[in-house]
Amino acid sequence: xxxxxxxxxxxxxxxxxxxxxxxxxxxxxxxxxxxxxxxxxxxxxxxxxxxxxxxxxxxxxxxxxxxxxxxxxxxxxxxxxxxxxxxxxxxxxxxxxxxxxxxxxxxxxxxxxxxxxxxxxxxxxxxxxxxxxxxxxxxxxxxx
Numbered sequence: 001x002x003x004x005x006x007x008x009x010x011x012x013x014x015x016x017x018x019x020x021x022x023x024x025x026x027x028x029x030x031x032x033x034x035x036x037x038x039x040x041x042x043x044x045x046x047x048x049x050x051x052x053x054x055x056x057x058x059x060x061x062x063x064x065x066x067x068x069x070x071x072x073x074x075x076x077x078x079x080x081x082x083x084x085x086x087x088x089x090x091x092x093x094x095x096x097x098x099x100x101x102x103x104x105x106x107x108x109x110x111x112x113x114x115x116x117x118x119x120x121x122x123x124x125x126x127x128x129x130x131x132x133x134x135x136x137x138x139x140x141x142x143x144x
Contacts (some may be wrong), residue, residue: 030116035054035087065103069103
């Protein structure tokens, strides 16, 4: 039985190094934050435009999501590669699930921010506090 914790695994440390700083880039990401940052970046140098800066900002965030996904895929492969028989340890299942949830939340934050930036709204929110369900007037409804 594997009683080790995630912090004792070299593959976990490598994964966390690979995504270092990326998850935090999606905290507080909104259409307004994209607008403010792109306007500020454009103001720093003549010949730069907020729309171009916003495009670069958004593309960089999509690249970060890809980096995060690739690191998670690599981690999953390494964890599953260590299993000789049966399933992966419970701690590993939980760690991978937590990281996949965080990646999903970051992707949703970016997509919502892009929609808000371009269209002023992103529609109803799948609320993470309710397991990515819609909070309705009298209940919570999950699309899953």
